[in-house]
Each structure stands twice: as C-alpha cells, then as structure tokens.
Amino acid sequence: MSPFDYERAIDASAAVARVSARPNAVFLGGGTNLVDHMRLGVARPELVVDVTRLPFARIEPLRDGGVRIGAGVRNSDLAADRTIRSRYPVLSQALLAGASGQLRNLATTAGNLLQRTRCAYFQDVTVPCNKREPGSGCSAMEGHNRDHAILGASAQCVAVHPSDMAVALVALDATVVVLGRQGERRIPIADFHRLPGDSPQRDSVLEHGELITAVELPASPVAAKSAYYKVRDRASYAFALVSVAAALQVSDGRVEEVRIAFGGIAHKPWRATRAEASLRGAPATDESYRRAAQAELADAKPLKHNAFKIPLARNTLRMLLRQLTAGAPT
C-alpha cells in the first residue's frame, strides 16, 4: 500500500475544503471498499479524510412524510430500522442481500452508493482497464465477461455497478444530498450514477471534494408494497448476476402504480421506465408482466459470455411482480 496521510473530520465543511484542496484526497467511510482498493493499488490517495465521526448517523422522519438517512448510517442499522422495514421493505431486503453481517456493520450509506465495480479487470492493476487507467483499453470486452453489462455499455467499458442498496434507492426515487464548496445540492438518484460513455473512470456526477451528507426517501404509499430479489452464484456473499427492486400497487385488477429498477445489468442501477410505462393501467396479469419485461430488455446487447442475463432479467422481473401481486413473501 502506498503511504498516505490520515485525518479524522469533525466538521463537514472543513472536510470538504480539505479534500477539495488536494486532487488526490478522498473521504473514508467504513473503508470496506476503499481500503481493499488501496491494498490492491487500484486507489493511491495521498490524503484520506475519515468522515465517520461527522453527525450523519441518524435516520429521521421528514415533515413531508419522507425519511432522511444520514450518510454515515451503517448498512446493518438501516436494514434493521423499523420504519425502513415497514414502509420501504425493498431497501431493507436489498441491504440484507449484500455482503455479510460483518461488512454491513461497517459499511455506510454513502460508501455503499460509491463502491466501485467488481469487474475483475478493474481490480487487477496488471491489465488494461479504461475505468482505472483511462485510455488503456477494456480487457473485459474480449475477455471473461459473464458478469458484465447488457444495457447502456460503451466501447470503453462494460462494467456493472455492484450495489444492491442503490438499486432499491433508484426504485424508491431517493434524493442524494451533497455538500460542496459552493454549498448544498440535491441530486435525484436516477441521475447520480453515470453510464460509462467516453469517461468510464467517473461512476457518478459527484465533483471532486463533494461530500454526501444524506439520502432522502420521499413519502410513497407504493413503497410499502415493495420487494428485492437478487440472483447470484451463491446464496450469500456474492454480487448480483441480476437483481430487481420493484414496488407495485394493484387496484381492481389493474396496475395503479409501479416502480422497477434492475441491478447487475448496467454501469448504473437501471430504472426500468419502459416496463413501468407498459404496466401502468394494464391488467395485473402475468401476460402484462411478460410484455413489460420484454419491452425493457428489447435493446439489450449481450457480450460473449453473458447472453443468459437477458432471459434471467426478464424472468426475475416477472416472478417478482407475480409475487407482489399475490402478496406473497419474497
């Protein structure tokens, strides 16, 4: 690991000023992703500013009925929170589907959002990777790409976003609250993560030095009827091949409201706007769910080893919608 300076922040604005002033400075949350990358040589920060002592560890109700989740709230605390479990079950389920108990005890809300891809080529500093070393090439494109993207990829990068939590937050229309040198800004979560395009090194729209302070969930009746389903190689301790976060409200046999996001298939959590549009007002039947899944995956472009993800994504969505319709436990 390269040598680095360590500081513990006690004031958010000062932390922003410290990191903004040095191009190679970073914030530290639970360290479960960043420290691994420092060990591997994927990240070589000169200054690490620990933000876990900032007063962002609370889950609070908002006046409009929503919920504010502090950036420092640990994944295990968020998953276990009574309000989250009853009003936003998809979020609790997504968190519990990720990592392990020990990791969730350390991992923070902000760190989880900003964890980096698990693409094996990104994590191996001996091979080319445009995300790690812009312009060096993409080893996954012609390499082993079973885990990679089927939607929204570019000629530069086919990596997928690894976070389960972020998929649920996208389905819930969360807002990311950020503090920068110019003050606070609020970013709808659907606009927070990026597709790779020509600059795959940038995972999100955050500017250098911007600190996530909170994530806000809007009040949402449909969110109470939501669930997360993750398909993976092992029953635990494995990243998603495909995952689906969905919320569904059915009235008189028709879909009144629906929210859907996919994980494991794109460089960002994938909001399924086509499937949602196809479902609103449609009969709440398996045939409607089949059509919606078909519409969403119509533009999918598989790589050599991951064509299986297309039917897997379609079938997982249908299955989850059927379960939500029946009110069955997921």
Ligand SMILES: Cc1cc2nc3c(=O)[nH]c(=O)nc-3n(C[C@H](O)[C@H](O)[C@H](O)COP(=O)(O)OP(=O)(O)OC[C@H]3O[C@@H](n4cnc5c(N)ncnc54)[C@H](O)[C@@H]3O)c2cc1C
């Ligand atoms: C073996 C293993 C298995 C895993 N399995 C899963 C899984 O199945 N599903 C899943 O979703 N995740 C999984 N994870 C990833 C885990 O969820 C992440 O490592 C964790 O959520 C990162 O949170 P952290 O607080 O430790 O972030 P850190 O490692 O501290 O930071 C991650 C990034 O966020 C930045 N950052 C941290 N806080 C802030 C802030 N407030 N503002 C701005 N930037 C900030 C850091 O600079 C860094 O770039 C796994 C990890 C491991 C090691």
